[in-house]
Amino acid sequence: MSQVSVILGSNSDKEVFRGISTIFNEFGVSFEKRIISAHRTPEVLKEYVEKSEKNGTKVFIGVAGMAAALPGAIASYSNRPVIGVPVALNSPVMGLDSIFSILQMPPGIPVATVGANNGKNAALLAVEILAASDTMLHQKLVSYRQKQKQKVKNSDQQFT
Ligand code: RP5
Secondary structure, eight states, X not given: OOSEEEEESSGGGHHHHHHHHHHHHHHTOOEEEEEOOTTTSHHHHHHHHHHHHHHTOOEEEEEEESSXXXXXXXXXXXXSOEEEEEEOSSOTTTTHHHHHXXXXXXXXXXXXXXXXXXXXXXXXXXXXXXXXXXXXXXHXXXXXXXXXXXXXXXXXXXXX
């Protein structure tokens, strides 16, 4: 059983995945990863999402570019929280295609959208969701924020 299921729409979204795996490894969050396309392999997506939820996935992350239906499609098959990461790596319209596709969900089927290519924030948001019912994970988040705070203070002091 994995706490989070991460689904990429394509092999070409892999660069964004690095930000996700780095955070999950740092926090010790278990996750599984798949490449499944909402448009090209929709039947595989349905089967995987329903199976994952039964097996204990608490949060889904969908990473996709262009007319990015993936996070919304995941949300249509599951009641678990879904976080969407728009991919703007090779977008001819600077990522606006995937940002609006993921952001503008119809009322009733929400997707939490993070910034373009921002796998790191998607993973941190998943950690925060899990930490609401996990004291140890919550403690890790507190010290992560503390380190960030210290880093900014150090930069400020060393600012010449
Ligand atoms: C989306 O279309 C994928 O998530 C990817 O970002 C984009 C292009 O896919 P490929 O043609 O590179 O497979 O579905």
